[in-house]
Every structure is written in structure tokens, then in C-alpha cells.
Amino acid sequence: MAKNNDIKPKFEQITKESPFKVPDNYFDSFMVRMTDKISKAEEAKAHKPIFVRFRPRVIAAMAFTSVFFLVFFGIKFTGHQKDKPLSAQEMVEVYEYLALQDLNDGQLMEQIAANTEEQIAIKDTLDKNDVRYNKEIIEYLSKENIDINTIIESL
Amino acid sequence: MTTDLTHYPDKELLSIFRDTERRHYAFNLIVRKYSERLYWHIRKLVISHEDSDDVLQNTFMKVWNGLDDFREASQLYTWLYRIATNEALTFLNQKKQKYFLPLIDVERQLMNTLETDEYFSGDELQKKLQKAILTLPEKQRVVFNLKYFEEMKYEEMSEILKTSVGALKASYHHAVKKIEKYLEEN
Numbered sequence: 168m169a170k171n172n173d174i175k176p177k178f179e180q181i182t183k184e185s186p187f188k189v190p191d192n193y194f195d196s197f198m199v200r201m202t203d204k205i206s207k208a209e210e211a212k213a214h215k216p217i218f219v220r221f222r223p224r225v226i227a228a229m230a231f232t233s234v235f236f237l238v239f240f241g242i243k244f245t246g247h248q249k250d251k252p253l254s255a256q257e258m259v260e261v262y263e264y265l266a267l268q269d270l271n272d273g274q275l276m277e278q279i280a281a282n283t284e285e286q287i288a289i290k291d292t293l294d295k296n297d298v299r300y301n302k303e304i305i306e307y308l309s310k311e312n313i314d315i316n317t318i319i320e321s322l
Numbered sequence: 323m324t325t326d327l328t329h330y331p332d333k334e335l336l337s338i339f340r341d342t343e344r345r346h347y348a349f350n351l352i353v354r355k356y357s358e359r360l361y362w363h364i365r366k367l368v369i370s371h372e373d374s375d376d377v378l379q380n381t382f383m384k385v386w387n388g389l390d391d392f393r394e395a396s397q398l399y400t401w402l403y404r405i406a407t408n409e410a411l412t413f414l415n416q417k418k419q420k421y422f423l424p425l426i427d428v429e430r431q432l433m434n435t436l437e438t439d440e441y442f443s444g445d446e447l448q449k450k451l452q453k454a455i456l457t458l459p460e461k462q463r464v465v466f467n468l469k470y471f472e473e474m475k476y477e478e479m480s481e482i483l484k485t486s487v488g489a490l491k492a493s494y495h496h497a498v499k500k501i502e503k504y505l506e507e508n
Contacts (some may be wrong), residue, residue, distance in 0.1 A: 173491075176470070176498045178505055181451050183471055186444020187365050194358050197375070201353050201382050202346070208383070 330355065332398035339389055349389070353382055356399065360406045366467045367410040367460070369432045369452075371441040377413050381406045400481040407482060411460055429456050454504035458497055465490055466497040 307313075330351055339348035360381060365374040384405050392401060418428050433453050436442055444452070455463055464483065468474040469490075476487045483490070 173469075174495050174498050177502050178451060181447045185362060185365075185471075186442060186448040186452065187362070187371070188441050188443045189361075189371060190441070193375075194361070197357055197361075197378070198350060198353050201357075201379065202350060204379065204383070205346070205349065205386050208386075 333394075336389075336392070336394065336398065349386060352385070352398075352402075356402050357382070360402060363403065363467065363472070364406055364410045366455075366471065367407075367463060368413055369435045369456075370439060373413065377409050378406070380413075381409045384409065396481050400478060403482045404484075407464055411464075414460060432456050450505060450508060451501070454501040454508075457504055458500060462493050462497050465493045466501075469494045470498075 335348055335352055335355070338351070339345045341348075357378065361374060361378050364377045364381070365371070368374050368377060381402075385402060388405070392398070396404075414428060417431075433456055436449055436452055436456075442449070455466060458466060461483070465479065468479050468482070469476075476490050479485075479490050480487050485493075
């Protein structure tokens, strides 16, 4: 059984000796040139400012930091609409509504606080009853002065 | 008495290189041991002596910069061959892109170099064979050169080119057939 199954080229009679040649003493001079090139490269590396030597790492760190801050501030400024303060017009409407209740300033503040507490209570109630919290519903109920417990009991 | 540096085992060369005070000495030994062999491998691919010299220098610069990270997962010489092969193929690709040349024009350019190169000393048959080899795709040319001229084992070639032995055998077989056809037609 043939150990070597390699194809035997028909052109095998053409000598395998290399037809290429090099200038005299090429390989000896190559060694010297290579040594010189390496030494110069090492010298240049040693004289590079620290920033230039670490530039790739600095750039990577800056890119990561930029992405981090973009994501962080992106989330911070685009989310949580519920924390958005009321506009001037909205504030006037609230005051006008509460003023209809014939309340003075102190009573007004108490009413606002009470409304806020009521909103929290309503949310808790809705959560307990596994009802999806709907901000618009709560605001409506609060505005119309409707007692949510009445609705829940009737369900 | 001169020490025959070509018989320094690779493990020993690497061990000397890891000693920071002797790394230049170790590197010089590696260059002396492998530069000729790598040069001829590169030369068969890029043809011109000047280009081969450039590619060989680039190869050893990469070796110098990469030896610290060389984990000896493969043998040193297969690693060196891999770098040299990649540098030669990169050189040919850059030539293509630099002058917006299609592949066939790169081949024609290399064939012209064969005709005019002062450092080509082969006879007409050898020139014809080299031209036939130039018609092969670049990677197939590498396979053919390593197998036919350097009589490298497929297993070693597989480590260098990161290709299966079966694929290399098929590639060499096809390369031989293409060259035979070229020589018959020309």
C-alpha cells in the first residue's frame, strides 16, 4: 500500500532548485539591518509621550465613559413623566378648582396634601385589587372628588 | 570554533528571549535561523527581490512585537511561517487596492517582473513553471509552493494555514492539474 498518495506532477522533470537569486551577502546584511530597525523602533517607543503610548487605552476609556453618560443622562431626562412639575396653566386650573371649594390658602394646602395622600391610597387600593394603576383615572377621580372605595365596593 | 546557530532548538531560543537582558541576542538568533527560509517562501509569492525584502522586514517586526505573547500553542517555525504568509498575501492585496488592479492584472505584473527581474536566474522551463504557478489563486499558490518546493508535510501546512489536511490535499491536487494544463497549452 502506497504510503504517499500525493499526485506526481508531469512537470517533475523541471528542477526544483530555486530560479531566484539574491544580491551578494544579502542575508548577512539583512540581519544587521533588522537589528538596527528593531533598536530604532524600541528607542522611538521609549521616547513617546505617555499619552501617545497609552492612546488606544485612553481612547477606549473615553468612548466607554461617553456611552455611559449618554445612556445615563438619556434615561434621566426622558423618563419619569410623573415627576414633571405642573405647568403655570395647570397650577392655575388646580387653584381655580380648589378655590371653588371656597378654601383659604391653608385649607388649599391641606386639600392638595390630602389629594396627594388620596392618590397614594387609591394606588395602593388598586394595586391590592390587582387593577392596573392608571394615572389618568386617578387624576379624574381626584378632580371629580369621587371616592374610589365606593366604586370598588360596587364591583 | 563557531557555534552552528541553526541547531539551537526553538524552545531554547524562546527561553533566552524571555530573559529581558538577552532578548536582542535571542531575536538575532531567530532571524539568523529563519530569515533565509522565510525569504524564499515570500519570494515565491511576491517574485520581486525588493518586495520580498520589505515583506521579510515586516514579518520580523511582527515577530519582535508578538513574541512576548507567543504561547507556544504551535511550534515557533509554523508561527513564523504563518506571519510571513499573511504578510505576503497582505502585500499582494495592498498592491491590488493601491492601483485599483483586478487580480488578473496583479498576476500579469508579477509575470512581467519574472521577465525583467535581474535576480531571476532560471531557465525557460523554470520561468514557464513560475508563470503557471502565478495563475493559481494566492492561497492555492501557497499550498503548492510549500508542498512541491519545500516538501512540507500536510500536517505542518495545516498548522500554518489553519486549513484541514483534506482541504490542503485537494487544493494541491487541483493546483498540479492546473499547472499541467497551463504548461501543455503554452
